Amino acid sequence: MAQDKAVFAKQKEQMHTGKGFIAALDQSGGSTPKALLQYGVEESEYAGEAEMYGEIHKMRTRIITAPDFTDQKVLGAILFERTMRAEIEGLPTAQYLWEKRGVVPFLKIDKGLADKADGVQMMKPMPGLEALLTEAAQDFGIFGTKERSVIHEANAAGIKAIVDQQVEVGKMVIAAGMVPIMEPEVDINSPTKAEAEEILRAELMAHLDQLAEGEDVMIKLTIPTVAGLYDDLADHPRCVRVVALSGGYKTDDACERLSKQPKMIASFSRALAEGLSKKQSDDDFNALLGSNIDKIYRASI
Template sequence: MNTKQFEVMKNGKGFIAALDQSGGSTPKALKLYGVNEDAYSNEDEMYDLIHEMRTRVMTAPSFSSDYVLGAILFEQTMDREVYGKYTSNYLWDAKGVVPFLKIDKGLADEQNGVQLMKPNPNLNELLKRAVERNVFGTKMRSVIKEPNAEGIKQVVDQQFEVAKEVIAAGLVPIIEPEVDINSADKERIEAMLNDEILSHLDKLSDDEYVMLKLTIPTLANFYKELIDHPRVVRVVALSGGYPREQANQKLAENKGLIASFSRALSEGLSADQSDEEFNTMLEKSIKEIYEASIT
């Protein structure tokens, strides 16, 4: 583990940019950016276009360690280059931004009110490659839709099981059990999730560290115990479908919780903007998310 990067993630002021849309969510991300599906005819061309968009974000003047602590990459992005360097090396060497890698293979079908992660048979190989590319940590997502005790336990068990493999590879895992913001029982789910995560954290040994990526809780500061836990490097929040302004407002009410926004970060950015327009818009987004993260 890179101790300098650990220090940035533990104590730095700022937020994490989620630049990890994968195969399923890339067309949507491109469409919001003003690139329709008729602009590419296969997956390779699609990934070229999303890499161009991400490169534009990462190389923008405001995308720096002054505001951005880390960035989560998709496997395709990690294997590509920005200005002649692997993306993860560019982020750290040129920008001082800590690189993370999304490692899950998407969601399984809903059962017990939750969606677990799909099996990931090549995880070891991927973790090895991440270490070679100087990546600091990983991220994996599951989704909880109902206050089903068995389902929530399965989600957290699976997350920590994979987290142990990530830790063994020398990386810091971001555990992401997303709570659906549209759930009628969101608050109840959060209470159950909080207890389940705490019981797993208490079983970690002194040299095992994790990060948590959680939906902004209904009750402000509800995750304080998780934020203060000695085994937790940082707790970050996903925007979960809230528009940026609303996500920032909710985030600002939670002391110590910082953003890890994806769609809310790129809101308002467009392929046909000039570099000046693009950079101005991105800077505005970054500064607003930063302000909400340092409360």
């Protein structure tokens, strides 16, 4: 499913103005066993990496094919690379999302976090990134990407380095014909969270002001301590949307905090899958997922 200009324009408009949220279905590597355990799959139930990823794909397929997982409330979904290469009901996952659900597909591209320095964790090197970006856009019809780094304290040098790296990678994504979701997460447990967010907002705004017309980005941020802190980022002509990560908050807490941010929509992972279990009947699974989707949707609008 190669990228189509008319489809891309429609997807971009959906991400810019649509009512709803982005589902983060991109747990990978070290976080996969934890996600499976939450879903009721013990490590003894699979042997090796291939079986583990097989189990997580079954979980994601069950979520994506659920009755409430449509563009009525879910605007986009972030996929892990293996999920992009896998299929749902005989279609590549991204194609299924868009054609059968009306949900815009994104791809997680970072390779995890480097060790902490200057109060932050930068993204690890991403060998082969240009080839992956070309393949994602041209072969799979992926609309955008997501790349995460983490801020632990209000260290101006560290936060500047994080944003510089995010923008550098973001420009590679734009050059490949996609929209990057830059995700400089602020740790919700940081004792200097509010101060870090002020520094981050200023750094992001400075970079947005330097982007040329057509160099459009999305930004995924921790729900800020100060309500409305990121409103001016959301209003910037180079910013398609500002989205919020749940950051470890429980679903109800994350939704309550997000409801105070009029210009942010959710991009939740743990909160979306909270309470779901492999052992639930389809009716029970779909009812609980539908309830989670509705909570996150209402907090996003």
